[in-house]
């Protein structure tokens with residue numbers, strides 16, 4: 001055989017800058033030095049979402065998507081990175097988010113950027129930047145995205161977490177507030193999770209100014225009973241006094257003057273109309289006079305969503321423990337002045353955000369304690385094969401069944417039929433299809449009913465139709481029992 005010499009291209013000169021190898025980062029040296037390689041773990045406060053939780057995440061996403069479709073919210077996605085000033089101007093100095101929790105760093109060009117701690121400011125930035133105020137109003141949008149807060153990690157509280165968020169910009173009407181509360185409430189209703197709404201009104205900035213003067217006088221007289229943070233809040237951001245979760249401050253808070261008593265007639269009337277809508281919609285709510293929310297941009301209606309599931313004692317140190325009854329699953333409200341605060345034209349607005357990790361924990365806890373089944377993408381059929389020819393044909397048939405709604409499980413590494421049937425048994429599939437050398441040649445396939453053990457031979461061309469017929473009742477129950 002004639003040997004042909006492979007043409008080799010001239011070795012190109014390495015760019016000058018590459019001559020000196022860059023020093024390896026410290027952690028790479030571990031591997032280079034021959035010592036055992038370092039293993040890596042999650043950064044504190046971060047978490048992985050594993051396939052075992054897929055059914056919960058899917059159920060929540062579908063619930064949100066269906067509601068957005070029904071109530072006509074368009075999808076918006078904004079970047080994770082924004083100018084830090086956007087959040088300082090909107091969420092506000094003096095809030096925990098801005099003062100203690102924001103991930104802020106200098107970008108390569110020296111500008112200060114932040115990982116978004118919440119989506120509302122970014123959505124308002126987009127509304128102003130794209131001139132959306134010039135288009136027919138209101139602008140109704142939703143998003144589902146990761147947020148970042150350097151919070152103290154615990155069950156249901158992470159440093160990277162997800163929110164589903166709905167906003168209506170460009171409309172001031174109690175019906176808008178009610179619609180948003182209805183969407184938030186329906187989200188949990190559709191998942192089968194009982195929740196209640198805690199609601200308050202913060203009125204206008206003028207209402208609040210009068211109230212805050214009264215609040216400061218009251219809290220000054222109780223200074224010696226307060227935690228260190230609250231002592232500072234009296235001068236720095238008095239409304240945040242009502243946010244304090246320290247046990248020693250609770251008795252002081254419980255006797256504090258209530259904002260609702262300081263609202264002007266028009267603010268009170270707006271709030272009453274929102275409540276009338278909730279009554280009409282039979283949404284259970286609790287008036288919470290000290291609910292002020294942890295962000296500065298709110299005016300008028302504010303609300304939070306809490307689970308009404310009786311709390312289980314949290315398992316010590318367990319990430320699976322349900323979130324504390326004190327932590328809201330979601331919250332939101334009206335923010336009529338944010339557009340102007342961010343340099344835009346006036347645009348009254350309202351919205352809410354729900355913490356997905358908290359909702360997943362609550363849903364899991366509820367499903368477990370109440371034996372409610374969350375629909376899972378469990379397979380309908382196990383595809384077993386024997387031999388290389390069968391494996392090849394199996395992959396082709398599996399591919400052909402795409403888009404039919406039939407969910408298949410298979411494992412080409414299991415070897416013997418016995419092992420594969422064992423796996424099918426563990427997966428609790430009602431049917432197994434079996435493909436061996438003979439079936440490949442005959443263009444047939446064996447269909448085994450796992451409950452009765454009865455097997456039949458069918459034409460490969462009729463596989464889809466036969467499976468659909470066999471699974472008809474399974475499909476039917478799935479569509480009826482689906483929580484979303």
Ligand code: HAM
Nearest residue numbers: 118120151157158161328329330331332351352353355
């Ligand atoms: P927020 O109350 O700060 O409101 O957050 C909404 C939800 O996000 C909370 O109720 C909670 O479920 C979840 N959440 C907050 N921090 C964490 C955390 N560290 N770990 C896990 N979940 C968390 C907002 O962000 C506003 N943008 C809501 C809004 C929209 N207001 C008007 N429009």
